[in-house]
Amino acid sequence: KQEVTQIPAALSVPEGENLVLNCSFTDSAIYNLQWFRQDPGKGLTSLLLIQSSQREQTSGRLNASLDKSSGRSTLYIAASQPGDSATYLCAVRIFGNEKLTFGTGTRLTIIP
Amino acid sequence: SQTIHQWPATLVQPVGSPLSLECTVEGTSNPNLYWYRQAAGRGLQLLFYSVGIGQISSEVPQNLSASRPQDRQFILSSKKLLLSDSGFYLCAWTLAGANVLTFGAGSRLTVL
Numbered sequence: 001k002q003e004v005t006q007i008p009a010a011l012s013v014p015e016g017e018n019l020v021l022n023c024s025f026t027d028s029a030i031y032n033l034q035w036f037r038q039d040p041g042k043g044l045t046s047l048l049l050i051q052s053s054q055r056e057q058t059s060g061r062l063n064a065s066l067d068k069s070s071g072r073s074t075l076y077i078a079a080s081q082p083g084d085s086a087t088y089l090c091a092v093r094i095f096g097n098e099k100l101t102f103g104t105g106t107r108l109t110i111i112p
Numbered sequence: 113s114q115t116i117h118q119w120p121a122t123l124v125q126p127v128g129s130p131l132s133l134e135c136t137v138e139g140t141s142n143p144n145l146y147w148y149r150q151a152a153g154r155g156l157q158l159l160f161y162s163v164g165i166g167q168i169s170s171e172v173p174q175n176l177s178a179s180r181p182q183d184r185q186f187i188l189s190s191k192k193l194l195l196s197d198s199g200f201y202l203c204a205w206t207l208a209g210a211n212v213l214t215f216g217a218g219s220r221l222t223v224l
Contacts, residue, residue, distance in 0.1 A: 043217045102156040104155035
């Protein structure tokens with residue numbers, strides 16, 4: 001059974017700093033990994049999708065990496081802004097399965 | 113472009129009352145459809161998913177049920193709500209394969 005872990009559960013950093021969010025998964029036979037953002041009381045917004053054959057994906061100030069052999073993915077946020085404050089979740093899909101397994105998320109607070 | 117609609121946005125129901133949450137997707141055909149629940153302070157729990165009309169897979173035994181009467185319509189129901197059914201319910205869709213999972217805005221259910 002795939003298990004996805006995100007540590008820490010909460011993180012506070014001053015505005016302008018670069019930061020890294022972590023995601024670990026137990027079954028390395030993944031099809032893809034997706035990072036989401038969730039604002040309080042809202043649905044999830046997809047940020048980046050990494051296919052199993054890829055090592056990283058970039059969108060603006062966001063960069064997501066994938067290391068299947070170690071069962072890890074990181075989301076790098078450059079030059080953080082208060083608007084980046086949200087909960088960030090990663091989700092993994094394994095081969096032959098249409099389901100995604102989610103981590104419990106990291107609640108990020110950017111301090112102005 | 114594809115859009116996903118979910119309603120109602122908020123719902124307050126007494127224990128023992130029925131429930132119906134509806135989700136529709138526009139702009140695509142034969143999507144995979146998902147119902148997730150997010151309880152306070154917890155991660156996303158997959159409740160049901162469907163890869164086609166009339167095809168429903170249940171992930172967690174409970175007093176909830178799902179139906180897919182049309183290709184792009186997914187309904188979450190209960191005959192008698194429990195206090196533990198309170199939470200944030202999210203509908204999502206994707207196309208089979210390595211595609212982005214897109215979420216609706218969510219429905220917040222409070223059972224009193």
